[in-house]
Amino acid sequence: MPRILIVEDEDIIRSAVRKLLQHAGYDVADARSVEEAEREHEPDQFDLIISDLRLPGAAGTELINRAPNTPVLIMTSYASLRSAVDSMKMGAVEYIAKPFDHDEMLAAVENILASKAPSGQPGDRPDDRTDNGEGKDPAAIMYGECDAMQKVFSLIRKVAPTETTVLIQGESGTGKELAARALHLLSPRAAKPLISVNCAAIPESLIESELFGHEKGAFTGAVSARTGLIEAADGGSLFLDEIGELPAEAQARLLRVLQENEIRRVGSTQSRKVNVRMIAATHRNLKAMTRTGEFREDLYYRLNVMQIRIPPLRERQGDILGLAKRFLKRQGEKMGKPDLQLSPEAMRALERHRWPGNVRELENAIERATILCDGDVITPALLDLDSESHDEHIPETLVEGNNEQTRSRSGDAATDLSLEDYFQHFVLENQDRMSETELAQKLGISRKSLWERRQRLGIPRKKSGN
Known part of the structure; x- marks a missing residue:
């Protein structure tokens, strides 16, 4: 069984990654800093180190030098992408940007361990796949x-x-x-x-x-x-x-x-x-x-x-409940609620919803319901899907440069979504005099969220002045 060391100072992230890897069958230890990792563990005795880039004390990349025989996977935010690339030049085997998908993390770990395994030998991983592409x-x-x-x-x-x-x-x-x-x-x-x-x-x-x-x-x-x-x-x-x-x-x-x-x-x-x-x-x-x-x-x-x-998820009707149950199991284990179940009414609500935000929206709905649930059963009210059940989805892939017609249809379809209306009006009124960063700050969201909502509502970005 491979041994993995997690070095992360944020308790929630460290705990989530530890539980994810333990559930996948790995032997996991953790530390809050490079210094604590050296004091309480022997980093070079692990099969893989997963470390945050920015830590109190020494940076996560310092583990590349202190554990030269162990591959290091760097976790970083997108804002630090340049530093992540630099860390790979220093010897990190891979980086993963936060927030990362759990499947993405598991795939990265499996790939690193497979590459580390001796040629022609199966990697000692939970699924025992071989280390060539044919085994994945x-x-x-x-x-x-x-x-x-x-x-x-x-x-x-x-x-x-x-x-x-x-x-x-x-x-x-x-x-x-x-x-x-x-x-x-x-x-x-x-x-x-x-x-x-x-x-x-x-x-x-x-x-x-x-x-x-x-x-x-x-x-x-x-x-x-x-x-x-x-x-x-x-x-x-x-x-x-x-x-x-x-x-x-x-x-x-x-x-x-x-x-x-x-x-x-x-x-x-x-x-x-x-x-x-x-x-x-x-x-x-x-x-x-x-x-x-x-x-x-x-x-x-x-x-x-x-x-x-x-x-899109609306064309994958047979996958909706399967995805929902996977997300529910993952979130339940992460939050200490392993016995959570979807009620029959909740399952019907999930199947009826149009999912304009696709798989990401489904995952967010399950995470929200898991947080709010006081018992063991997820109900439709906890999923909070009714506000968008009537929202006609307008395929974003049909945008052809002039989005006026798309924007009008989107506005008509979302007449009851006051937050969406506010967002649309605010952006259209201010984007000529404000940069993308200023718009995002005023709205209290990230630049990435601003961009995603633009795509959903069909609001083109004013490239001049941004």
């Missing part, structure tokens, strides 16, 4: 019993072992990043990094520097040369989520990467060769965007070599 399966990372998801799994199995560029299409919350992780883990590049980037979450002014890197003095604030995310993924895979949000100049530079397998840092005159498998994802209709000039047609055809469509 998309169904171990994503859940889906319906025919639509089985077709997705079959396509992933066929495409993953190749070097083909893949475009994943699907609405927000359907699990596009999990599909990208499955493609990476089943590929010959599984032992190398998978770098995930949400193109919509990076300010437009920084996107080129983040992706391609920059030289010292390339712009104000560039006090030293930095490696870009594409270069950091060399030998592995690069997952570009919401690629439809890339500005025009970055699209042109990305096309060169796909055509020539080389990058040029901002401020540099020299090109560098890279060996990266590209996986892109979007909820938007890229082909329609090429007609309006929002997306380069040549880049679209370079990306759209193989397309995988992740169906």
